[in-house]
Amino acid sequence: MTDDRAASRTAAPARGLFPRARRWQAAFGTLRADLAGGLLFLALAAFSWIGPLLYPHDPLAIHAHHILAAPQARFPLGTDDLGRNVLARLMRGGQTTLAISFVASAIGLIAGLAYGLVAGLGPGWLDQILMRLLDALLAIPTLILLIFFAAIVPLGEASLAVMLGLVAWPGIARLARNEARAARERDYVRAARQFGAGRLYVARVHILRAMLPLVIVNATFLMADMILGLSGLTFLGLGIEPPHASWGGLLNSGAQLAVIDPWWLIAFPGLAIFLAILAMNMLGQGLLARLEGEGQA
Amino acid sequence: MTAGEAALAVSGLTLGLASGHARQPLVEDLSFRIGRGEMLAFVGESGSGKSLTAAAIFGLLPPGIRRMAGAIRVGGTELTALPERALRARRGRDMGLVFQNPLTALSPSLGVQAQIVETYRVHKGGTREAARGRARALLTEVGLSALAAGPDRYPHQLSGGMRQRVMIALALACDPGLLIADEPTTALDTLIQVQIMDLLTRLQRERGLAVLFITHDLRLAARYADRILVLYAGRAVEEGDAASFFIAPRHPYSRALRDAIPPVPADGRRLAEIPGQPPGPQTRIEGCRFAPRCPDVRDDCRRVVPTMGPLGVRVACLHPGAPAP
Amino acid sequence: MNRSGPSPQRARQTGARPLAAALLKRLGSSCLSLVLLVTLVFFLIYATPGGPAYSILGVHASPAAVAALNRQMGLDHPIWRQYLTWWDHVLQGDLGYSFTQHAPVASLIGSYLHNTLLLDAVAATAAIALAIVLGLLQGARSRGLGRAIGAWQIVGYSLPTFFVGTVLILVFAADLSWLPPGGLGEGAHSVWSASLWRHLALPAVTLALPLAAGLSRYFGHQVRDEYRKDYVRAARARGLGPVRIAFRHVLRNAVRPLVTLIGMMIPVLFVGGVLTESVFDYPGLGWLLWRSALEQDYPTLTAIVLLIGILTILGNLAADLINTLLDVRVRYD
Numbered sequence: 032m033t034d035d036r037a038a039s040r041t042a043a044p045a046r047g048l049f050p051r052a053r054r055w056q057a058a059f060g061t062l063r064a065d066l067a068g069g070l071l072f073l074a075l076a077a078f079s080w081i082g083p084l085l086y087p088h089d090p091l092a093i094h095a096h097h098i099l100a101a102p103q104a105r106f107p108l109g110t111d112d113l114g115r116n117v118l119a120r121l122m123r124g125g126q127t128t129l130a131i132s133f134v135a136s137a138i139g140l141i142a143g144l145a146y147g148l149v150a151g152l153g154p155g156w157l158d159q160i161l162m163r164l165l166d167a168l169l170a171i172p173t174l175i176l177l178i179f180f181a182a183i184v185p186l187g188e189a190s191l192a193v194m195l196g197l198v199a200w201p202g203i204a205r206l207a208r209n210e211a212r213a214a215r216e217r218d219y220v221r222a223a224r225q226f227g228a229g230r231l232y233v234a235r236v237h238i239l240r241a242m243l244p245l246v247i248v249n250a251t252f253l254m255a256d257m258i259l260g261l262s263g264l265t266f267l268g269l270g271i272e273p274p275h276a277s278w279g280g281l282l283n284s285g286a287q288l289a290v291i292d293p294w295w296l297i298a299f300p301g302l303a304i305f306l307a308i309l310a311m312n313m314l315g316q317g318l319l320a321r322l323e324g325e326g327q328a
Numbered sequence: 329m330t331a332g333e334a335a336l337a338v339s340g341l342t343l344g345l346a347s348g349h350a351r352q353p354l355v356e357d358l359s360f361r362i363g364r365g366e367m368l369a370f371v372g373e374s375g376s377g378k379s380l381t382a383a384a385i386f387g388l389l390p391p392g393i394r395r396m397a398g399a400i401r402v403g404g405t406e407l408t409a410l411p412e413r414a415l416r417a418r419r420g421r422d423m424g425l426v427f428q429n430p431l432t433a434l435s436p437s438l439g440v441q442a443q444i445v446e447t448y449r450v451h452k453g454g455t456r457e458a459a460r461g462r463a464r465a466l467l468t469e470v471g472l473s474a475l476a477a478g479p480d481r482y483p484h485q486l487s488g489g490m491r492q493r494v495m496i497a498l499a500l501a502c503d504p505g506l507l508i509a510d511e512p513t514t515a516l517d518t519l520i521q522v523q524i525m526d527l528l529t530r531l532q533r534e535r536g537l538a539v540l541f542i543t544h545d546l547r548l549a550a551r552y553a554d555r556i557l558v559l560y561a562g563r564a565v566e567e568g569d570a571a572s573f574f575i576a577p578r579h580p581y582s583r584a585l586r587d588a589i590p591p592v593p594a595d596g597r598r599l600a601e602i603p604g605q606p607p608g609p610q611t612r613i614e615g616c617r618f619a620p621r622c623p624d625v626r627d628d629c630r631r632v633v634p635t636m637g638p639l640g641v642r643v644a645c646l647h648p649g650a651p652a653p
Numbered sequence: 654m655n656r657s658g659p660s661p662q663r664a665r666q667t668g669a670r671p672l673a674a675a676l677l678k679r680l681g682s683s684c685l686s687l688v689l690l691v692t693l694v695f696f697l698i699y700a701t702p703g704g705p706a707y708s709i710l711g712v713h714a715s716p717a718a719v720a721a722l723n724r725q726m727g728l729d730h731p732i733w734r735q736y737l738t739w740w741d742h743v744l745q746g747d748l749g750y751s752f753t754q755h756a757p758v759a760s761l762i763g764s765y766l767h768n769t770l771l772l773d774a775v776a777a778t779a780a781i782a783l784a785i786v787l788g789l790l791q792g793a794r795s796r797g798l799g800r801a802i803g804a805w806q807i808v809g810y811s812l813p814t815f816f817v818g819t820v821l822i823l824v825f826a827a828d829l830s831w832l833p834p835g836g837l838g839e840g841a842h843s844v845w846s847a848s849l850w851r852h853l854a855l856p857a858v859t860l861a862l863p864l865a866a867g868l869s870r871y872f873g874h875q876v877r878d879e880y881r882k883d884y885v886r887a888a889r890a891r892g893l894g895p896v897r898i899a900f901r902h903v904l905r906n907a908v909r910p911l912v913t914l915i916g917m918m919i920p921v922l923f924v925g926g927v928l929t930e931s932v933f934d935y936p937g938l939g940w941l942l943w944r945s946a947l948e949q950d951y952p953t954l955t956a957i958v959l960l961i962g963i964l965t966i967l968g969n970l971a972a973d974l975i976n977t978l979l980d981v982r983v984r985y986d
Contacts, residue, residue, distance in 0.1 A: 174927060266813075
């Protein structure tokens with residue numbers, strides 16, 4: 032019996048080795064990914080639209096004596112190979128990038144929802160046809176399709192947004208279709224139909240509402256995709272004509288000079304794209320985690 | 329019986345939430361022992377701490393739950409003092425665990441023979457062939473001679489009863505002295521239940537196995553076990569000989585449990601039920617934990633924590649019923 | 654759960670028919686997708702403003718020249734006839750003639766495709782290996798390390814390939830001069846040439862990074878679900894060690910969904926490939942696509958889009974088939 036007692040004493044509650052670290056971790060754990068992502072995105076939008084008000088410099092003005100100047104007091108983010116102010120160009124490029132991506136996401140979302148709802152709520156044969164068509168479309172990756180279009184059609188900023196949106200919808204369409212199919216089988220939707228509610232009414236009131244949270248989450252991922260797609264396209268030198276440039280175009284002009292190492296032409300536009308995508312992904316992941324009722328992202 | 333001879337001896341085991349403040353422990357001051365060739369049944373409702381105790385014996389408490397005090401000796405070795413690696417070497421070798429649902433507890437995409445072979449070789453080494461022979465012998469011993477002779481099967485290719493037999497063979501892969509069976513028949517048909525229990529008692533007898541049989545079914549416990557220990561809200565309330573216990577339980581809770589067993593009494597009385605719910609770990613109760621639901625409660629029950637008497641008079645009640653004649 | 658299941662023999666007999674039916678159905682749907690893809694690409698060409706003649710002759714070509722070329726290429730025929738001609742060409746592997754590279758497209762594509770498959774294979778292998786290790790770690794540890802891996806994953810697939818590639822060139826080629834900034838050198842013909850691997854290193858890392866991030870995230874979730882199951886507790890109770898449990902038990906069950914994901918990797922590889930190959934001037938299919946887009950080399954562009962579409966459909970089919978077979982091995986064997 033005595034050794035039993037001794038053993039029971041060894042099990043005294045152990046304190047963590049680093050109590051302070053644990054407290055810090057607890058505090059950090061409460062910082063939600065979706066909140067952080069949302070704030071980050073707002074900051075980038077503020078940089079692009081409010082920034083020019085606080086730092087009113089012409090992004091297209093050429094400072095011939097300051098070609099490829101490293102960051103300094105006069106040019107906080109340096110100048111490019113034509114002597115243009117990188118900070119000002121980054122702000123203007125942010126407007127282009129974010130606005131086009133946003134409009135494109137909205138178009139893709141609406142088109143995808145419409146297609147998905149028609150497939151999901153329509154008769155079976157229509158669903159089959161529309162879904163096979165979607166498979167074929169999905170077989171060509173988005174960026175490839177974009178490159179294809181961009182090579183044929185001369186694009187302005189508006190038509191670029193429309194094209195991005197038209198290329199982006201299949202993912203949302205598949206989601207909406209699956210959700211609609213699932214929702215259709217739910218009891219309350221069946222009940223509503225039995226009571227004579229019209230197809231459109233049911234779609235609007237019940238099904239759309241049921242899938243809304245998931246659609247919102249996927250819209251944020253779509254936005255991340257659009258930023259990536261647009262940046263990729265313009266990085267390849269397609270889509271937006273100079274002298275205007277999105278973040279991808281700015282990165283491209285830096286990358287072409289990579290061998291002479293103008294790090295500021297690469298780091299800042301690259302970081303801007305990365306942060307914008309990161310913001311949307313964090314927002315999406317956080318919302319998704321919240322939707323799934325999981326504690327942490 | 330001396331301490332060295334018991335296959336399992338638990339004393340003063342107390343389990344609680346790792347991050348709790350002043351909450352009630354989940355298992356409090358639990359002591360019991362099982363000798364070789366003996367079957368002890370743990371009887372209690374879900375949440376009474378039965379499975380948690382089994383997990384504690386294996387040193388596999390779920391995250392967030394910790395052993396606050398107590399000693400656990402298996403085959404004469406104090407387990408709580410062992411480092412994880414040494415403890416791991418004893419799991420499966422000195423003690424085997426049988427789960428409630430064999431379908432989920434068997435590794436789904438590995439053949440059942442392969443699982444026995446694996447367990448055997450991890451602990452005992454030896455050639456694959458030797459281990460395979462051992463697996464066949466074990467499968468035959470648990471009544472699966474067809475499976476032992478044929479090619480290896482995946483768990484989902486077997487019936488529920490076969491799976492549980494495999495689970496038992498797996499737990500016995502390394503000839504442990506102690507087997508813990510946690511609700512081994514709850515997921516099975518009544519008919520299969522009987523077969524599995526018969527198998528367990530046969531192994532217990534033939535191998536001199538100590539068995540801890542965890543169940544909520546008092547009848548099964550009374551029929552198969554040698555002794556019964558009733559748990560209520562994390563505390564042992566009564567322990568006794570299975571046969572006499574069922575005839576004349578002394579603790580009011582045990583009596584209530586017995587009276588709640590179907591079939592309905594022939595004299596037309598309603599099946600007895602226990603009013604109220606067992607307390608959760610958040611509720612703090614002074615005195616006897618069963619007091620709020622006890623039909624025979626008196627004033628001192630709410631002040632004094634009843635403890636088990638010395639061996640022989642094992643009932644934790646201030647005012648127990650009459651002992652068996 | 655309680656009923657005694659069918660004997661293994663019977664299960665195999667009854668299982669064979671639905672299996673064959675499922676495989677046929679899957680095959681049929683892939684064929685249909687292929688037909689639709691070929692049709693889709695046809696419409697992409699012929700329904701776009703300007704049409705192919707403009708792309709060949711340039712936007713400022715005279716109407717007369719366009720009309721002449723249209724006649725020469727059979728573009729003045731009714732659309733159904735053009736459609737049939739298109740099918741005829743596709744089936745014969747006649748993908749047109751590249752006016753900028755002065756070679757038939759079909760012969761042009763071969764060597765580029767080879768280089769792309771080489772890069773993709775290296776990158777995918779690295780990504781899968783990394784994803785399995787990270788996923789297992791993440792699934793086994795919910796705090797600390799698991800969280801760090803989770804954070805890395807979001808960062809990893811938010812990092813644009815072209816940014817990573819540019820930075821890698823900047824650091825390893827421009828600053829440190831350790832590795833070549835691009836191209837493929839002369840060693841493309843032997844897997845044993847050091848030059849080949851030196852040229853592959855940076856593009857492969859660039860391509861593998863976002864892939865590993867995405868894959869390990871899915872895989873990590875899968876692993877975490879597995880770790881919550883009873884059989885892991887049971888394995889611990891049998892005294893099996895954590896490494897054995899991870900690789901022999903958990904991995905076995907978590908790896909099957911990964912096969913499907915590998916099918917879904919294919920489009921990611923192509924998209925990442927275009928950007929990576931452009932950054933590193935790596936002579937692969939993506940690079941060729943990019944060049945022909947910039948130079949408006951229409952036949953080449955079409956052929957590559959079609960090829961990528963076909964490879965994607967076939968890749969998904971392969972992943973599905975492997976998955977079904979893995980499933981069968983367990984279920985009907």
